[in-house]
Amino acid sequence: MSDYVIEASGLRKEFRTRRGEVRVAVHDLDLAVPTGGVHGFLGPNGSGKTTTIRMLLGLARPTRGAMRLFGTPVPAGLAQVIDRVGAVVESPKFSPNLTGRQNLDLLARSRGIDRASVAAAIATVNLAGRERDRYKSYSLGMKQRLAIAATLLKSPQLLILDEPTNGLDPAGIREIRRTIEELGQAGVTVLLSSHILAEVQQVCDSATIIGNGRMLASGKVDDLLGTSLAHRVRVADPAAALRVLTDDGFTVSHLDGVLRVESERPAREITAALGRHGIWLDELTPLRADLETVFLGLTEGDRLGAEDGGH
Amino acid sequence: MGRLLGLxxxxxxxxxxxxxLLAACVLVPAAIWVAVAVETRPLTDADVQRAEDQVQAELQQPYLRDEIERCTEDPQMYGADPDDVEASCRSMLEPRVEWYLTRQPLDLANEREESGIGVITILAALAMLLGTTFVGHDxxxxxxxxxxxxxxxxxxxxxAKALAVLLCGLVVGAAVLASYWTGAWLLAGARDVQASGEQWALIRNQNLRGMLLIGLAGLAGYALTMLFRSTVATLGILFAFTVGGSIVISSVLGEAAARWLPSTNFLAILQNGTEFFNGSTEGQACTEQADGTMSCTNMETLTLAQGSVYLGVVLVVIMAASLWSFQxxxxx
Incomplete structure (x- = not known):
């Protein structure tokens, strides 16, 4: 069995405009999503995230490249693995004049899923009591929750969520993130596509960053953020501390009473050096690059290109 | 597949x-049945009396006397019998009671060719709309x-979607046509109108072909919408074809165009062959009469088989394009 639930290599998608020009939405993308946990799929708007997901799910045909879900080549073998995959692509799409329940019933029947599972999925996303209302009367949050309920009908091992918190209020966002975390903890592999950096950093174990249809970086979130190379130090006498640490070989800068100590040496050596001179710490904080910094650094050159490359 | 079809x-x-649309499939034929029942109701004494009164009123009109006078003065122009000019002129020009009793009694042979074809045509159009709106919504x-x-x-x-639309069209067509003709049969029975077994066989066969056409019309509407992916686009194209298609076909094929109009082929299937006008010289068929003269006609017959092949090819092309596009x- 493959260690990856999603594998894509050399994935390319070209669109032809009405003027006959070829636009490339996904450029020979390689993607590998490991089994288990929540994997972020991060990129600016128009970077090719949704197009990639749509190709993985058989909704769009790749111009070239190979894809596998659970080791099975798709789209040829999609029917064999579709029961293990739940997905929400872009906005929720249901029949507006049918009730939430009817919409789910129709989807469930196409896979022979019983009605009890429909009720359970509705309960899981807290839509019980509103499932008999027409879909068009739902708020955006409820529509989003119904879409997630639809993905849960199949008890999926892989959940692909494309911008699931788009348009939700803070409570709705928190609820969706909690659900994603719970699913990840329950053993479901979640591919979370998002352009919201904080969301990915907060929820995901690993991430792939793409820009202009190309993969820019991929790995564990901690690895992407990098190890800490700097510390913030606050003491009663910063001038004395600056002198001590500089003498001890640290690179130190001083700004507004706070020291920034840059060194590959561990934090305990900072503590020891100051302690030897009777200087006691009020604060010692490792300074890590956040995902936003990493993301912007990687995509800076791609963001403009993404606008005409993505779909 | 059975599960998907049920779904x-x-x-x-x-x-x-x-x-x-299903409600319209029931209500429109019901309205047509009511209209037929009203239009063919037997003449009453009051109807006859009213007609006689109208004849009397007409006879008093001065223009009628003037016209009869002109006829007697110049019988040749009116084509009157020269042996008895006045009687001939009166016979031709004076109104008669039957002129005012225009309501025809119920005739099932007529109904088969008129309201029967009308009902099937309307059901086919509704089925096409049904197939279109069903999947257009998706x-x-x-x-x-x-x-x-x-x-x-x-x-x-x-x-699965195609079969659902086809099945729906066939069932609705069968149920509505059976109900319509059951109603006609009851009406005929109530009015003591007889129809031969041969006539009923013609009605049955026409309705069987009509049922099939209704189902296939739904299928065509569905396939077109799967191709164009929009109810509005499909309806727009169907409308444009209805309005402009015959003009285009006529301008390309000239006098022989009627052969290639979908409506002619539809009628050929429905009526087990139909006649159409072919104005081209190739379309003129002449036969020598017993007296040695030649009799020519531009009416040609389009057979059931020819109509079926034409519409069948059109449907297969639409379905193939639709399926290929969807895949x-x-x-x-």
């Missing part, structure tokens, strides 16, 4: 526009992509 039939039943709401996330085998999805194109 699509449920989806069809739950769609409001489909329910409205495209408009975007729910097609959701459906494919549960059943990614597109040919099966296409086929190949990206789904929004």
């Amino acid at each position: 699509e039939l449920t989806r069809l039943r739950w769609r409001r526009a489909v329910v409205v 495209w408009n709401s975007g729910s097609m992509s959701n459906q494919l996330l549960f059943e990614p085998r597109r040919s099966r999805v296409w086929l 190949r194109r990206d789904v929004p």
